[in-house]
Amino acid sequence: MGIIQSIKNKVRQRSIHVCYVNVGSCNGCDIEILACLSPRYDIEQYGIYVHNNPREADILLITGAFCEQWEDKLADLWEMIPEPKAAITIGNCPVSGCTFNRRGSFVNPPVSKHIPVAASIPGCPPRPTEIIETILQLAPLVFKDYEEKK
Amino acid sequence: MTEYIYEKDLFGMKYRIVTSPIHDKVITCLAECLDMNIQDLRKYLIENLDMSFLENIPARYNSWRIYDAKSDDIISSKLCMKLFSEYIPVLKDNEIKEIREKVDGMIKSGVTQDMAIKQGKEMIREKFSKWA
Amino acid sequence: MKKTVDVSLPIGPVHPCFKEPARIKCETAGERVLSAEVELGYVKKGIERIMVGRPWQEVMFLAERICGICSVIHNMVFIETVERISNIDVPQRAAYLRVIVNELDRIQSHLLANYSYCYTIEHETLAMYLINLRETALDQLELITGARITCAYIIPGGVRFDLKQEDSLKLSSAMDKIEEDLSRFTAIFEGGPMISLRSKDVGILTRDDAIVSHAVGPTARASGLNADQRTNHPTYQKLGFKPVVMNSCDNYARVMMRFKEVFQSIELIRKCIKELPEGVIRGGGVVGEGEFTWIGEAPRGELTYHVKTDKYGRVIEIGIQTPSIMNIEACAHHMLKGVDSAADVTSTFISSDPCIACNER
Numbered sequence: 278m279g280i281i282q283s284i285k286n287k288v289r290q291r292s293i294h295v296c297y298v299n300v301g302s303c304n305g306c307d308i309e310i311l312a313c314l315s316p317r318y319d320i321e322q323y324g325i326y327v328h329n330n331p332r333e334a335d336i337l338l339i340t341g342a343f344c345e346q347w348e349d350k351l352a353d354l355w356e357m358i359p360e361p362k363a364a365i366t367i368g369n370c371p372v373s374g375c376t377f378n379r380r381g382s383f384v385n386p387p388v389s390k391h392i393p394v395a396a397s398i399p400g401c402p403p404r405p406t407e408i409i410e411t412i413l414q415l416a417p418l419v420f421k422d423y424e425e426k427k
Numbered sequence: 428m429t430e431y432i433y434e435k436d437l438f439g440m441k442y443r444i445v446t447s448p449i450h451d452k453v454i455t456c457l458a459e460c461l462d463m464n465i466q467d468l469r470k471y472l473i474e475n476l477d478m479s480f481l482e483n484i485p486a487r488y489n490s491w492r493i494y495d496a497k498s499d500d501i502i503s504s505k506l507c508m509k510l511f512s513e514y515i516p517v518l519k520d521n522e523i524k525e526i527r528e529k530v531d532g533m534i535k536s537g538v539t540q541d542m543a544i545k546q547g548k549e550m551i552r553e554k555f556s557k558w559a
Numbered sequence: 560m561k562k563t564v565d566v567s568l569p570i571g572p573v574h575p576c577f578k579e580p581a582r583i584k585c586e587t588a589g590e591r592v593l594s595a596e597v598e599l600g601y602v603k604k605g606i607e608r609i610m611v612g613r614p615w616q617e618v619m620f621l622a623e624r625i626c627g628i629c630s631v632i633h634n635m636v637f638i639e640t641v642e643r644i645s646n647i648d649v650p651q652r653a654a655y656l657r658v659i660v661n662e663l664d665r666i667q668s669h670l671l672a673n674y675s676y677c678y679t680i681e682h683e684t685l686a687m688y689l690i691n692l693r694e695t696a697l698d699q700l701e702l703i704t705g706a707r708i709t710c711a712y713i714i715p716g717g718v719r720f721d722l723k724q725e726d727s728l729k730l731s732s733a734m735d736k737i738e739e740d741l742s743r744f745t746a747i748f749e750g751g752p753m754i755s756l757r758s759k760d761v762g763i764l765t766r767d768d769a770i771v772s773h774a775v776g777p778t779a780r781a782s783g784l785n786a787d788q789r790t791n792h793p794t795y796q797k798l799g800f801k802p803v804v805m806n807s808c809d810n811y812a813r814v815m816m817r818f819k820e821v822f823q824s825i826e827l828i829r830k831c832i833k834e835l836p837e838g839v840i841r842g843g844g845v846v847g848e849g850e851f852t853w854i855g856e857a858p859r860g861e862l863t864y865h866v867k868t869d870k871y872g873r874v875i876e877i878g879i880q881t882p883s884i885m886n887i888e889a890c891a892h893h894m895l896k897g898v899d900s901a902a903d904v905t906s907t908f909i910s911s912d913p914c915i916a917c918n919e920r
């Protein structure tokens with residue numbers, strides 16, 4: 278491993294830009310992401326920045342059970358994010374559809390059908406600490422030695 | 428009202444909105460009021476209103492009902508004039524005024540009120556079917 | 560007659576300021592907004608459809624998951640409708656506990672709404688203060704109900720858990736903390752020159768427009784309408800509840816309105832703790848056949864449930880009208896008209912506290 282690569286690994290661990298997208302959730306998971314921003318959990322002390330802008334994101338947080346309107350839009354959004362990137366789903370909804378996955382509803386889970394998902398956090402909703410922990414654990418794994426892996 | 432188009436056809440999604448239980452009741456009421464085919468009315472509403480407006484039809488209908496109970500203008504209330512011009516603005520003000528003038532004219536020339544109102548409804552239906 | 564417009568400006572569905580996806584389409588001349596439309600459909604799950612044919616035990620949890628921000632009130636109104644259908648009485652202690660939990664939920668929802676507004680007008684300091692204060696309210700909610708967001712605390716004939724003596728002491732001290740901190744933050748909001756430039760006289764919703772579009776909740780009360788369904792609720796009547804009304808109709812009024820309501824909620828909770836009657840918290844009963852419409856006051860306005868059940872307690876017809884339906888529409892067609900710049904579009908939209916998940920169900 279070259280020196281440059283090891284510097285990159287170090288830096289990437291401390292600077293993770295996050296974008297979140299709601300593809301049909303009940304809001305419960307979204308506000309738990311917002312709660313991560315609050316000074317009590319203080320997501321920024323770990324170097325995680327929530328910008329909500331796909332063009333500068335490293336990690337995409339997905340909440341919700343995938344509604345029809347997103348069919349083409351989520352893939353577009355995923356394309357927009359520059360490499361290296363990873364998607365994390367939050368809550369039961371993107372995994373199984375939670376309570377909404379019944380006959381007659383308009384949802385189409387799981388989200389992993391539509392874009393590649395690196396990790397899932399189950400829970401309805403998961404606690405903010407779990408969200409932060411997952412991001413912190415996943416990011417170094419995905420971004421480690423990215424240039425050399427190619 | 429809408430004079431621009433969107434990138435994606437939203438008809439299916441809008442149709443889901445107007446067939447939810449509360450909307451169903453209100454739109455059935457409206458269709459009965461105008462002796463109109465309910466499907467035609469839905470189609471007209473979908474083509475002319477955006478989604479947030481469609482969602483709000485029952486609430487606006489209720490506030491019209493409150494207004495209507497207070498007003499004593501029978502012709503206007505029978506023809507839901509205020510409703511279609513202000514509360515659910517699918518017809519333009521001048522169109523409504525035109526219809527109103529014609530109905531008033533008919534009553535003056537000796538047609539019974541019921542007959543005139545029937546004619547007025549016919550005119551409103553015509554306006555609705557122009558786009559459908 | 561068709562007017563010429565300069566640009567059609569789409570905002571959304573993914574936008575840094577929005578918590579949820581919605582698409583606002585503005586027709587603008589220069590930066591002035593002539594008319595706006597809101598297109599939804601990004602979170603339509605069809606909850607009303609899947610509720611039909613299910614027993615109330617399941618519908619109760621589905622009702623809660625209509626909206627994660629105001630889950631308690633959805634739970635409460637659905638259960639109260641079912642109770643009224645089957646003539647189930649609620650023990651007095653449980654009725655008071657319901658009010659406590661509901662007001663805690665209102666506090667956290669209002670703080671979140673004001674956080675979003677401050678964040679949108681780029682006053683990040685105040686925003687962070689507010690969302691941190693919200694955690695205090697959520698802690699109390701967790702202490703009483705056992706969960707932060709989806710608590711399912713209220714059940715037919717009572718509530719799930721009792722309020723212990725030491726918990727009520729903690730609750731009182733948390734109320735003191737919220738009151739003390741919030742009076743400071745309210746002073747910051749009132750005194751900030753930048754805030755009043757961005758908020759005063761922006762996004763006017765006149766009283767007449769509010770009546771026509773049937774605006775509800777803080778949005779209506781900031782426009783001088785005295786519309787609060789809590790005045791029709793038996794327990795709130797016993798507590799002597801009086802709604803707050805403001806007359807200035809703009810963004811500033813709507814945000815201030817919410818601050819004032821938080822103080823009011825604190826007073827209500829204090830009164831509840833003081834007057835909390837002794838006794839059981841679960842009365843019991845059987846859910847039967849019938850049909851009823853009941854309206855409750857959610858943090859955002861009046862929430863209507865129309866429920867019809869069969870004799871086994873299954874829901875066979877349900878219609879839900881959530882407050883955001885009216886408020887988003889009032890915002891799109893009345894407030895946004897004549898707004899001076901594109902930046903004010905988002906702040907005005909957020910000031911009406913839109914909740915898309917409620918709106919689409």
Ligand code: SF4
Nearest residue numbers: 302305368369370401
């Ligand atoms: S997992 Fe639960 S809390 Fe999260 S969006 Fe789905 S229903 Fe809501």
